[in-house]
Amino acid sequence: MRSRRWLKAFVLLFTVSLIAAACGDSDDGDTTAATDAPATTLEEGQTGTTSFVSTTVAESEATTTTEAEPEPEEMSTAHLLRPNNVPTEAQRGGTIVLGYAGVINHANGAVSSGYAVNTAGSQVNASLLRWSDEYQPVPYIASEWAIAADGLSVSLTLNPEARFHDGEDITCTDVDFSIKTSQANHPFKPMFAPVTGVDGGDTKNCTVNLEQPHPALLVAFSPGLLPIIPEHIFNDGQEMKTHPRNNTDVVGSGPFKIVEWETGEIIRYEANDDFFLPDLPYLDELIIDMVPDGATVTLGLETGDFDIGTGHGGQDIVDAQNNPDLSVSSKGFEAIGSIPWLQLNLRDEILSDVRVRQALWHAFDFDEWNEIQNSGQHRRQCTGIQSQSPYYNPDAHCYEFDLEAAQALLDDAGYGDGFELNFHVTPAGVTTAEIMASQWAKIGVEVIIEVVPDFPAWIGRTVGEGTDYQVTYTSLWNWGDPVIGVNRSYNCNNRVAGVAFSNMSWYCNEGLDEILNAAGLEFDPELRRDLYFEATDIINADVPVIYLSNQVWYTRMATHVENPPESIWGFMDSWAEMWIAS
Amino acid sequence: MRQVAAKIAQAIMLILAVIILNFFLIQIAPGDVVDALAGGPDGAGEASAEVNERLRETYGLDKPVLVQLGIYIGNVARGDLGESFIFNRPVTELIGARIWPTILLAFTALAFAILLGTFIGTVAARKPESPFSAGITVFALIGFAMPAFWTGILLLLLFSVQLDWLPVSGMNDVRLPRDAGWLERQIDTAEHLLLPAVSLGIIYLASYARLSRASMLEILESDYVRTARSKGLGERSVMFKHALRNGIIPIITVMGLQFGAVVSGAILVETVFAWPGIGRLAFDSVNRRDTNVLLGILLMLSVTVIIANLLTDLLYRVADPRIRVGGEDRG
Structure with a gap:
């Protein structure tokens, strides 16, 4: 009798599983095709430039909008890396799951380097600048920046709307605190070694002072190298490398907020509805699913459990290239080098x-x-x-x-x-x-x-x-x-x-x-x-x-993923512009 | 009673020995824990000597090894297993969060193995020369020979990748809405549990099937079973009421001894299926040299095995009154 009951239970479970599996991939999304937004003149201006030009946004706009007054919508795309691939209102929303092989233990890139920490961190934290595919700075928290003629200071104008998830304004105090935190804790000492301090206090007009010219400074303002972390949260005397707020009740200013962090398992983000950049992020939800190895990521991509994952070559990439449900990109991650x-x-x-x-x-x-x-x-x-x-x-x-x-x-x-x-x-x-x-x-x-x-x-x-x-x-x-x-x-x-x-x-x-x-x-x-x-x-x-080689970082993804993180920082950049094609 | 107290004292001494042994085993592993903390291979990070020193100080790794051991034993006695170097959280909290998925997996796998294994072993014992009985022997051999992780990979490829019936990894579908109902969550968990539990349980199922078959074959030849049959009792009653009660004693013994092995086996299976249990935590801790977590897990596993053996002793006495009486006589 007992065995029959077990058999029944097994059959029932099996049937339920089948039904669930059959229903799992339903998609209620709108099927409207993507509409390309007008290309901005800013991107045209950046094309072909391959140097770390220190400039201001005002200058770059001036060089690219000489013939006509900029349209308001053109102005609003200056902060985008992919201004010509913007979803319609109906296409916004949805969830993207990243399959990550390994463990992400915190999200504070100001205290440690690493692809894992900064992939997670760049979604919850914002940085002063982002970088275009042509290695040009793009406004982020800093809407304007200029390097002094003698190279001994950099002035920054912070976005007036820039604020942390708890509503506190981002000010020069936070910039100063973030740089000092990096100087004291981050393994890459040369990043901010010449920085002597940041003036500006609780305003949004900051001056970063340097003891010697430092051309690498603007790159060091990238997501993944210097997240701007809230001074009012972290400046409590605790050891920064082990600060509990690095992975608990995280307050950042990025496009997503962390709503769930199960240690070593998943990080669940929800869109930050109060994000300081207009109309971003496009997704409702982002999930990082941490799994033990690359093989699980591969299986998850094949079965559709994951939408996106990386790879460094080998048979997994060949298989993904041959899979009609997946696409493979070798673009992005160049700055990691x-x-x-x-x-x-x-x-x-x-x-x-x-x-x-x-x-x-x-x-x-x-x-x-x-x-x-x-x-x-x-x-x-x-x-x-x-x-x-x-x-x-x-x-x-x-x-x-x-x-x-x-x-x-x-x-x-x-x-x-x-x-x-x-x-x-x-x-x-x-x-x-x-x-x-x-x-x-x-x-x-x-x-x-x-x-x-x-x-x-x-x-x-x-x-x-x-x-x-x-x-x-x-x-x-x-x-x-x-x-x-x-x-x-x-x-x-x-x-x-x-x-x-x-x-x-x-x-x-x-x-x-x-x-x-x-x-x-x-x-x-x-x-x-x-x-x-x-x-x-x-x-x-x-x-x-x-x-031996220039290691190519591949992105494997479901074909519905639009605007994958293909910037020079790859996954360590903000995912705010990613969206799902119906 | 004295016997039980002696066994408990013995268990405590054993646990102390295990703590010391584990501590030194981890200490003699090559390399410096701080290197793993300061800049892991994924980050290609370069830690400065100053940061290394500060980390060493923060985690008390700058103290002599014997002092570290003394502090650790003192903390364990107070129920404090230390902080995870990687997650910056108390080890007890991390283990506490991961223990339930492992218990669920281990008990499901064991229940599957014991119930099904005992049943088919018992049935096979009724007609030892039958093809079914021979099949059980062959199945047991195959079951023993297949490592759980390999079985798991094969099941994954078949049921998840080829047939797309069951999920690949985890304990729950991460896309399940956070406000999903209780029943929906349980069904989802059951779906995720099926393949890991079968992978882990199949090796033990084979073991129990073979064990119960052998045990029942011996018991079915005994006088009291012959007497029961001669009294005209039905075969089902003879088998399951009279013979199985004695036939199950070796199974209880093995069950207790195997519990530790099941939990250890779960480490591999949890890794294959990304099941968020102690095994996954152990895997991640080994990879990241999170020694406090590793020590905590090893301690927990040791305590589990010791407690399981104690319980087996007690259960043994319940199942076989002769042992209880004999013990009392001897006491």
């Missing part, structure tokens, strides 16, 4: 010889590695500055795959008979290590792969003065400007024992340091670019690292 590379330890006797390092690069077969590791979906990269950056040198010297040249260099260095090389990797890097072992074996280099279980263990083996690693696999992110994310890997004074992602090669070239420092102070985009080109040549001659 993720570059996987092989880190060489220059303190090692063998690797201290530049000819050996050059030989190892010559023996790297990018095509084979890319095919095996990434299903052919990465791009070749020959510098530490990502290829969409205004400072990227497309003609940088690259060591072509040439085993004869490699062997000749080894012969010249006295290692013609080969040698052993240890290669420390986390499980994520094992495939690369195995490919390199196979490739370098062709020039007599025997690679001994040593797998460490996780990130802290890897740090323990590869960072610091006493480490005995020879080669390791890692990935460095540019973070928008070379001053923030690139210099750290090469500066002599950043050879810091025990600190992750410092100058782990222990490489030092004082001439290079001078060039990098000069570039960090140079406002003229042409001169700055020339300096980085020169720096690139020096680094590539010295080969402290072997660049």
